[in-house]
Amino acid sequence: MLFRSLFDHTEHGNILFNLINSKNKHFIDGSVDLDDRNDIKKIMEKNTNTILVGNVKAVGTGISIKNIDNIIFAISGKGVTKIIQAVGRGLRLRKGKKKVNLFDIYHNFFYSRKHSIERKELYKEFYQVSDFQEKIIHI
Secondary structure: OOEEEEEEHHHHHHHHHHHHHOEEEEEEOOOOOHHHHHEEEEEEHOOOEEEEEEEEHHHOOOOOOOOOOOEEEEOOOOOOOHHHHHHHHHOOOOOOOOOOEEEOOOOOHHHHHHHHHHHHHHHHHHHOOOOOOOOOOOO
């Protein structure tokens, strides 16, 4: 399964990247050279067991990867363009692909939960998603 995890703050991205126990993981933020980003894109297009942890601004535009089965939002906010672009990346078709899974992680602070609810409304409006399987995990 191919994962793409998006974050806003590099510190959060580093934490998430370090929690992932896989040799097939890649990290992209604003400091990663364009040629290196393109190399990571090629790896992800060829392999089905690769994880990308990427800053939403660095991978939100200019990187088109059809081989994405799962998207993890570890972001704050509710920016329509940011959300629609990110989900759209996962909806790109490839042979045999029928769906994309979206994991929307939020924390227990007021605005994070509120923004998560607002992102759900975007999913409903733009993608006609109505049945959410919500699981709350206390860490």
